[in-house]
Amino acid sequence: MRSLFSAVFSSVKILACRQSQVICRRFGGVRRYSSESSTSETRLDSAVAERFKLKRATHSVAQLYKDPNISSFISSSSSSSSTSSTPPKVVLHGWIDAAPRKLSKKLTFAILRGVQFDEGPQTIQLVQFGKEGDQTGALLSKMKQETPVCVEGTVARHEGTNEYEVKVISVTPLNHPHDLASQVRDAKEWDAKDRYLQLRTPQLQHALATRSKIAMSIRDQFIRQDNFIEVETPLLFKSTPEGAREFLVPSRANEGKFYALPQSPQQYKQLLIAGGVHRYFQIAKCFRDEDLRSDRQPEFTQVDLEMGFAGAEDVMDVVERCIIRLWREVKDIDLTAPIPRLTYLEAMSKYGIDKPDLRDAMQIIDLSKFAIATNHQDYSVFEILVYRPPAADSPIPTIAPAPEAYPTLRTPLMFTITDTNSATEWLQQCVQKFNLVFKSQSELGVIAQEIAFENDIRQGDIIYACTRQTMPFENPTPLGRQRLHVLYETGIHHSDTYSPVWIVDFPLFTPVEKSDVVSGHIEFDYDNLTATHHPFTMPALSSLPEITAAIEHDRQVDARVVIGQHYDLVLNGVEVGGGSARIHDSLLQRLILAKLLRIPNISTDPQIPDPLNPFAHLLTALEMGCPPHAGLALGFDRLCAIIVGADSIRDVIAFPKTQSGADPVVGSPSEVTDAALAVYHLNRRSSK
Amino acid sequence: MRSLFSAVFSSVKILACRQSQVICRRFGGVRRYSSESSTSETRLDSAVAERFKLKRATHSVAQLYKDPNISSFISSSSSSSSTSSTPPKVVLHGWIDAAPRKLSKKLTFAILRGVQFDEGPQTIQLVQFGKEGDQTGALLSKMKQETPVCVEGTVARHEGTNEYEVKVISVTPLNHPHDLASQVRDAKEWDAKDRYLQLRTPQLQHALATRSKIAMSIRDQFIRQDNFIEVETPLLFKSTPEGAREFLVPSRANEGKFYALPQSPQQYKQLLIAGGVHRYFQIAKCFRDEDLRSDRQPEFTQVDLEMGFAGAEDVMDVVERCIIRLWREVKDIDLTAPIPRLTYLEAMSKYGIDKPDLRDAMQIIDLSKFAIATNHQDYSVFEILVYRPPAADSPIPTIAPAPEAYPTLRTPLMFTITDTNSATEWLQQCVQKFNLVFKSQSELGVIAQEIAFENDIRQGDIIYACTRQTMPFENPTPLGRQRLHVLYETGIHHSDTYSPVWIVDFPLFTPVEKSDVVSGHIEFDYDNLTATHHPFTMPALSSLPEITAAIEHDRQVDARVVIGQHYDLVLNGVEVGGGSARIHDSLLQRLILAKLLRIPNISTDPQIPDPLNPFAHLLTALEMGCPPHAGLALGFDRLCAIIVGADSIRDVIAFPKTQSGADPVVGSPSEVTDAALAVYHLNRRSSK
Incomplete structure (x- = not known):
């Protein structure tokens, strides 16, 4: 050879x-x-x-410890001085994990990092006797770190420990690594384009293995326990007017036409329900061509499900069981069942955000019973957040900055209660800033005392004060932002507790934020509504009278009172899932699309079908006897990141894209020739 | 309400x-x-x-038969005339499956088609007593076919049978179907755009459920039995010079640059192996923008796997176990293990094709020991196929037509042996057409007799005769095509046997077919080679001398002798999978890409790296201590189609594309505005 x-x-x-x-x-x-x-x-x-002299491995490193032949040999050889029994011969695969140490002309130690696919030890010491002159095989002492090897040897106990080591009979290098591979040991030190080296670290090996385990557990639950079937829906989809920006895919065969990569399988899954698929489920790739904020990826993975002949409760039941099983199976943690629920309004008023982090019990206090703010008609609720530093010298959390456009009125006031004066002074300042109108005729000092008494405000406490809307569309509110700021400054994110919560009763519609605002408040155009989640969400039955009245009188609905049958699953301040009962009545769907969301080309008179109607297929499917249905999608990347304790979803994705959407490993996206574009009937557009 | x-x-x-x-x-x-x-x-x-009055179902139709309370009530009520026990009340969901029959003013029968998610009966008879005047609920008699309903009732035995029926207490229609939904009962009668109606048929319900079950069985085997992990690889990939045409995806953030949708995760999975993922597996979406031949889809699904520290045998082992388990679990069939193997040359010489259908034992007979053909130097092997009609009046299979460009010399001769004359005559004709040169000096009649004797050719037999190359690149050969033609004309495709086979020892390279050929034979340019499978396939160790010699003398290799470590899994004439051991030595990979496949921009001198090298990332990854590895991909759609017995992969895909790549359900691809294109820095190219 x-x-x-x-x-x-x-x-x-x-x-x-x-x-x-x-x-x-x-x-x-x-x-x-x-x-x-x-x-x-x-x-x-x-x-x-x-490189091709490769025997099959007999064990992984962890399996050595589980092999009864090996353990009985080890205990017999250590209990008696006669080592009459033959040591079991093993073949291992792996990498040289640290530079081999040559202890003498004849003796070399090295650490083998085994192939990582099971639980238990991943490394083992190799011991080779033999010197340069020996022609019997490769020398461990000559091998670089990260050399992939096939080792044949016998197992012994590493002196003075309970660990094993392998006495090398032969070691075969299976490739020759460049020095670079061994020069850094922490994933973060390698360049992003050397992702495959990052992937060799135990952290990322563990993350990928756990991700696989999570997917398998979810599939087992949905498919085998709850009778779902997994159905793949097309990725070459159609451009639609909803939501975020899409990736387009030009069609060669259909000149001038384009596919779009789906932002979710939403429409297809509703078509599946219309098609009699009773319980649909899919771990699906989705795409979003947005500017990549903090922790987003242009392609991401969703656990997507939909149930026919079902409503919100059915979906929440199934998902709850899946999540609880997952934590038990993967984290060995029993989450409290049932998962608690908060309405959107409760979440906004107690935590100031629709994805509250409930690892800390701190709540915002609504002071409406004492006073209302009158400096802006929309922001009448006066509220405070009280923080008690654990010790006198504890650091005081700063004020969370407001969005740039609203520096003054959407930044909370902050006070430290140091003495009797300041116990009234804070309220005095709030009166001035928020133009408070009190409900009682009492003196300010008395009211401040009442507030302090009712809410156990003491000397040393910090008070943050601000206002909000009665049905807040500003999200987070200033105090919601402040609460998170306090929690993070005091280290909540290092806690390893898990506090899931369902948020329900969301507003069905969200008014569009006005752009040219000088009031210092965020102002909304209540005549111009978007779907809070998506246009297929079923309104609460109790909201139908308002919808009816609005359509009847050709006016817009009051977005503050129309509730949708939507539910979000929130975990430690992260929205891990969201879903809804869907509209399965085609006329109601047409009216909401056309009259309230004012999407063009939707005819409410089906007698005049609009050929440009982007939802025609869905409306027709509803008209063919589609049963009631509800569903949900879990953000699979986020879920995995939470479970493995990663800071970023990048750490649970094998080949993530950078902020600019590039894959530095393979160098995508890349140039293509004009000729290749011509095949797709396209030209480059000159950049001006 | x-x-x-x-x-x-x-x-x-x-x-x-x-x-x-x-x-x-x-x-x-x-x-x-x-x-x-x-x-x-x-x-x-x-x-x-x-439409929202929906109680939770207590049973599916099949579950009624498994409920011990129901069966004990049924048997007690039938065994004695006193029906003292209370009939169990049930709630069922489903569709009105056939138009209700009103038997009298008071009595209506209908069939409920339950939600189809378990094995057993899917339909049950509903019986409603009640007439128009009754105000107690909805009337079954008024309901159209395909109305989704919630039925409350009691279970009874359908008189004179062992089947159950439900005596309706109330039936609630949950939507109002258009008449169209009920007017055809066979999936093929509905228009492709009404796919959701097609999906309601039992055939497609079964196909989708089985597909889900197959995927789950495969995952269970790979992940839980064989320690693979499932890793998702990016779908926004890079344009590469290999293989079929790709779909391009313009990047908004990176002007003038494009992603490409992957034809397979091949490169990423090799990077994963370099990254220390020991056993990778994925059920992956892949894309191919080709003209859609018979049974192809622009997006399709692959069971993709790769094993580190492994070779061909390891992969074939694992896949074989997976396939055998699948047939046992889903079809209750024990395939013969181990799956037999044929070399490419054996397959081509015995069956004339590299994906032989082994449901029939019929083989091509190589007559080289008697004669060689000399009418074209490349096509020297003289061979026949003998068909014996089962009865004297059986239909005679016709001659399979040759490709249009090669009508004469690549069409087999056909003879019926009717008497002593014709037993020599057929050989005489072959002499003329193929310019046969015999190895013995005997008379033609004697040689014909010898051939007949050795091969048991009798009166009534049909002989098809033609020639092939010694290492055939013409694939199928004329007799391979003829064999399939005979098998299909005699109904092999109606057989429900399964004959898997591994094809191994493929030529590593395939010469390019010459275009301007007048010889009547397909001629090949042996200087101009493509990778038979892909450029990352490891050559057989026995072929390395030829590769070395070629590079040393700056000549092309002889494609007829260089074998690759590739293996295909073929089932009933369908290639369901293919894989190979990969090249893990970067220099060998560079040399093959640059010198033999002559791909531009691949430097064999790594000191002069080419920035345009499309495989730089892969070559560098190999250089970082990548272990030996091998893998395979199974065509998941084809596998599912074979298992459910579907004619086309369209029947195992929820929303397949048409021949032109369109999805008639949602209407993709579709027009987008010039403004949307501008965002992607593109213009329409005028088609002039």
């Missing part, structure tokens, strides 16, 4: 001999690298021949 | 009253529809109110 490979590579020696340097140079500008010249003249010749 | 909805829809009566007709008209040109006018004035008012 050796001579064969000598022949193979004799002609290419000149290439081989400088290969090592070259790779260094390629990475040279980016980071440190070893400058030692490798003995490449002979390297390929000998090493490549070895 | 009723009055609420009266209010809701009072304003829109005018729309509602003509809705039914309208929908008819929309479909009017396409198919039959009922012209009876519905009583829509009141329909929405009453029906919509009911």
